[in-house]
Each structure stands twice: as C-alpha cells, then as structure tokens.
Amino acid sequence: METIQTLFDYLSDLTWGWALVPLLVVIGLYFTLMTRFVQVRYFGRMFKLARPDAQTKTGQVSGWDALMVSVGGRVGGGNVAGVAVAVTLGGPGAVFWMWAIALVGMCTSLIECTLAQVFKRRSEDGTFRGGPAAYIKHGLGPNYRWLVLVYSFCLLASFGFGFNAFQGNTISTAVEDSLGISTVTTALIIGPLAGLIVFGGLKRIVKASDAIVPVMCFIYILMALAVIAINITELPRLVGMIVANAFGWEEAVSGGMGAALAAGLKRGLFSNEAGLGSAPNVAATADVKHPVSQGILQSLSVFIDTIVICSCTAFIVLLSPVYQPGGELTGAPLVQQSLALHFGQWAQYLLTVLLFMFSLSSIIYNYYLGEVAMTEFSKSKTAIFVLRVLVVACVMLGAAAPQATSVFFFSDPLMGLLAVVNLMVIVTLLPVVLRMLADYRQQLASGKHEPVLDACRFADLDIDRGAWK
Known part of the structure; x- marks a missing residue:
C-alpha cells in the first residue's frame, strides 16, 4: 500500500507539483491570443444566451440546464473553505491572481466545451452524450482508443468516487462544527438524498440543479453584498491592498508576490476546472443550435464560479477583523466566524445550509461525470446501477468517517493526469474550434440572431449528423 501511495504522490508532484499549473496558464493564454480574446468579445453574449426559458426539442437538456449543472459542480465547498485557505496562505493578493486565471480559464473552457458539442453523440434514449472521451475518439480517431480509456479511468476514480467522498466530508464536518450534529447523522441524511437524485438519471440531475443552484448562488451573493454594503468605506482600501499585495508592493505573508501568485492560481484553477476536462461532459448534453453557443455559456460558468462566488468569500473574509494573513484560523471556520462578526x-448556521447545498450540487455533478466515464467500459444497466450504489456509499463513507477520505489519496493525482491528457488533446484540436468560431462570427456578421450549425459544411469532421438536425 505504501508503494502505491508513493507512486501517486510522485504523479501528483509531476502534475500539480510543478507542471500542470504553468501548463494551464500558458495554454490558456495561447488560446486567448489565437481566438483574439473571444471571452472578452463575447462577454455580453454570455448573458444573452443564459435564458432559463430557452426552447429545446421535447425531452432535451437546454443550454441553461447544462449551465446550471456545470455551475453546481464547479461551485462547491472549495469556493468557501478553499478561498479562505488561499487568502490566509497567499494574502489578499491571491484574490487578484484568482481573477486573472479566471479570465484566461474562460477561454480554455470555451474551447473544450465547444469541442464537446461538436463531437457529441445522440444516445439511445434520445439525449446527448459527449466530452473529452468523445472528442478523442471522433476528433483524433480510433487509434487513440487507449487514451480514451486512460482518461475515463481517471475521471471515474477521481470525480466519481474520490471527490464525492471529500464532498461528504466537507458537509458533515461543517454541520458538526456549527450545529453539533454527528457526522454519522449527516451521512444518513445526505446519502439517501444524493441517491434519490442520481438514481433518477440525467433528467433528475438537471431538475435538481435547476432548483438548487440559482437559490444557493443568489443567497450567497446577497450575503456578500450585504457585507460589502456594511463596510463600503473600506472597499477602496481593500481593492488597493489586493492589487498592491498581488505585485509585491505590500507584503502580507512570507513569500510576498510569489505566495500570492501560487495560492491564487492554484485556487482559481482548482475551483473553476477550466481545462481539466470535467465540465465538457456536461456541456455536451445541451441541445443548442451551434457548438460555440454552449462554449460561450460555459465561459459564463467559469465567471460565476471564480469572479463572482470566490470573490464573495474573499470579501467576506478580508473585510472582517477576524482575518489574519498567515494565521491559524482558516478554511470554513474563518468564513463562519467572519459572517458571525458581520x-x-x-x-454561520445559514452558511452551513449553503455549504450543504454546495456539496450536494457537486455530488450529483461528480456522479454524472462518473457515469459518463463508466459508459466507456460498460453501458449495461447493471454496471450503472452498481456505480450509483458505490457513489452513494462513498458519499456516506466520507461523511460518516472523515478520516476515511485518506483512502482516496489517488484523487488529486488522477485529476492532474486527466487534465494533462485533456490539454494535449484540445491543443491538437484547436483548428476545429477556430473553424467553428469563424462560422459563428460569419453568421452573426450576416445578421443572423442565433447561428445554426450546418454539419454538411464540415463533412471532413466525424460529426453525428443526427445530433444537428
């Protein structure tokens, strides 16, 4: 067992330790330049496309639905506890670098989610499926089947099992700290609740996300705005401190600019998942008229996660005297005490309820990623049923016995590996996205309000024509 853990520690060092974060930044900047800052040019269009009343074919997932599932997955306990840790370790400057990496990540997300739409397939039940596994098979070709299996295994193990155990752990410890309810009791509540949703399949996941995500985001944003309003006279000073600390002009923690840069980039990348190859699996489910439309919407998902929700946590903490750079009080308790002071x-009890909602939305998102990965190994109903049982068991195990999450030490290294695989693939397939963007721009320039993909114009690509009728 020690040998296996050492191997995964080595894999983590190779990815998250030194290679992956710079790779995500450099590739994101490359995409931004090659697309001529598409995330900026279409920023206003993101909000026009985010329509809850968007019409789709009967029984299909709309672009809004996919956006809500994606936001629900990206926005989790890390947006609260993780951001608090980042500003404690990196100082206020970490917030600036979170913003910077989010702007870059918006473009990366657009690229990978557009590819997911281009190469999506219509499944037997009429819904759409796709993601990195699909664009590897149909974009790179059948010779890369082995790479599909590597990616799918990493996705299933890390998101399907490991991260769901950690989400269970996040909510049970938060409930125990604030309400005094035992972790076992929380496990007995969240496990069946998660099971009720995941056993309903994609349609129930979509309905649950549509109900949970807007409410939890609205309440949390409202709380942050109230904190800002109470401390409005401190806001200019705080913004100046964030910028000064980001560039080392005003050192808040040991390490100065380096600590702020490292903490901010890692938190931002880990939170919004841009480039990691997870969100495209959800983006592919949407019934939209052009692949780029859903790519643009998924850029908005990154914006909501990092620029909005992560900033809410940062301002709640930084505007509180409880916060001390490099202090011992950090994570969710720091946010709870900050809110209690305000x-x-x-x-803090309301925050616990929100953390419960954040974790639940992430659990059902993580489960869906695991289901997509499982279909690359087996599409049988028995296999999917077993997967659902195992996922619920992992959630309950993580919630009831927090120390049990150490068993899932492989999660971060495997996520790092699937991110490397995904980044190499989307760099290779970038010309496909550039063609789609050119087609999208041309239709908008001609006066078309909503561009429509004509698959016949891209006959050289392995596109499922039936998915674009």
Missing part, C-alpha cells in the same frame, strides 16, 4: 451567530 451579522451575528445566525449567519
């Missing part, structure tokens, strides 16, 4: 003890 509003009173009731606020």
Whole structure:
C-alpha cells in the first residue's frame, strides 16, 4: 500500500507539483491570443444566451440546464473553505491572481466545451452524450482508443468516487462544527438524498440543479453584498491592498508576490476546472443550435464560479477583523466566524445550509461525470446501477468517517493526469474550434440572431449528423 501511495504522490508532484499549473496558464493564454480574446468579445453574449426559458426539442437538456449543472459542480465547498485557505496562505493578493486565471480559464473552457458539442453523440434514449472521451475518439480517431480509456479511468476514480467522498466530508464536518450534529447523522441524511437524485438519471440531475443552484448562488451573493454594503468605506482600501499585495508592493505573508501568485492560481484553477476536462461532459448534453453557443455559456460558468462566488468569500473574509494573513484560523471556520462578526451567530448556521447545498450540487455533478466515464467500459444497466450504489456509499463513507477520505489519496493525482491528457488533446484540436468560431462570427456578421450549425459544411469532421438536425 505504501508503494502505491508513493507512486501517486510522485504523479501528483509531476502534475500539480510543478507542471500542470504553468501548463494551464500558458495554454490558456495561447488560446486567448489565437481566438483574439473571444471571452472578452463575447462577454455580453454570455448573458444573452443564459435564458432559463430557452426552447429545446421535447425531452432535451437546454443550454441553461447544462449551465446550471456545470455551475453546481464547479461551485462547491472549495469556493468557501478553499478561498479562505488561499487568502490566509497567499494574502489578499491571491484574490487578484484568482481573477486573472479566471479570465484566461474562460477561454480554455470555451474551447473544450465547444469541442464537446461538436463531437457529441445522440444516445439511445434520445439525449446527448459527449466530452473529452468523445472528442478523442471522433476528433483524433480510433487509434487513440487507449487514451480514451486512460482518461475515463481517471475521471471515474477521481470525480466519481474520490471527490464525492471529500464532498461528504466537507458537509458533515461543517454541520458538526456549527450545529453539533454527528457526522454519522449527516451521512444518513445526505446519502439517501444524493441517491434519490442520481438514481433518477440525467433528467433528475438537471431538475435538481435547476432548483438548487440559482437559490444557493443568489443567497450567497446577497450575503456578500450585504457585507460589502456594511463596510463600503473600506472597499477602496481593500481593492488597493489586493492589487498592491498581488505585485509585491505590500507584503502580507512570507513569500510576498510569489505566495500570492501560487495560492491564487492554484485556487482559481482548482475551483473553476477550466481545462481539466470535467465540465465538457456536461456541456455536451445541451441541445443548442451551434457548438460555440454552449462554449460561450460555459465561459459564463467559469465567471460565476471564480469572479463572482470566490470573490464573495474573499470579501467576506478580508473585510472582517477576524482575518489574519498567515494565521491559524482558516478554511470554513474563518468564513463562519467572519459572517458571525458581520451579522451575528445566525449567519454561520445559514452558511452551513449553503455549504450543504454546495456539496450536494457537486455530488450529483461528480456522479454524472462518473457515469459518463463508466459508459466507456460498460453501458449495461447493471454496471450503472452498481456505480450509483458505490457513489452513494462513498458519499456516506466520507461523511460518516472523515478520516476515511485518506483512502482516496489517488484523487488529486488522477485529476492532474486527466487534465494533462485533456490539454494535449484540445491543443491538437484547436483548428476545429477556430473553424467553428469563424462560422459563428460569419453568421452573426450576416445578421443572423442565433447561428445554426450546418454539419454538411464540415463533412471532413466525424460529426453525428443526427445530433444537428
């Protein structure tokens, strides 16, 4: 067992330790330049496309639905606890670098999610399936089947099992700390609740996300705005401190600019998942008229996750005297105490409820990623049923016995590996996205309000024509 753990530690060092973060940044900047800052040029269009009332074919997932599932997955306990850790370790400057990497990540997400739409397939039940596995098979060709299996295994093990155990752990410890409810009790609540959703398949996952995600984001944003309003006179000073600390002009923690840069980039990348190859699996489910439309919407998902929600946590913490750069109080307890200081003890209980919603939305998102990965090994109903049982068991195990999450030490290294695989593939397939962007721009320039993909114009690509009728 020690040998296996050492191997995964080595893999983690090779990816997250020194290679992956710079790779994500450099490739994101490359995409931004090659697409001529597409995330900036289509920023306003992101909000026009985010329509809850968007019409689709009967029974299909809309672009809005896919956006909500994606936001629900990206926005989790890390947007609260993780951001608090980042500003504790990196100082206020970490917030600036979170913003910077989010702007770059918006372009990376557009690229990978557009590819997911281009190469999506219509499944037997009429819904759409796709993601990195699909664009490896149909974009690179059948000779790369082995790479599909590597990617799918990493996705299944890390998101399907490992991260769901950690989400269970996040909510059970938060509930125990604030409400005094035992972790076992929380496990007995969240496990069946998650099972009720995941056993309903994609349609129930979409309905649950549509109900949970807007509410949890709205309440959390409202709380942050209230904190800002109470401390409005401190806001200019805080923004100046964030910028000064980001560039080392005002050192808040040991390491100065380097600590702020490292903490901000890692938190931003880990939170918004841009380039990691997870969100494209959800983006592919949407019934949209052009692949780029869903790519643009998924850019908005990154914006909501990092620029909006992560910033909410940062401002709640930084505007509180409880916060001390490099201090021992960090993570969710720091956010809880900050809110309690601003509003009173009731606020930490509300945060616990929000953390529950954040974790639940991430659990059902992670499960769906695991299901997509499982279909590359077996499409049988028995295999999917067993997967659902195992996922619920992992959630309950992580919630009931927090120390049990150490068993899932492989999660971060495998996520790093699937990110490397995904990045290499989307760099290779970038010309396909550039062609789609050119087609999209041309239709907009001709006066078409909503561009439509004509698959016949891309006969050289292995596109499922039936998915674009």
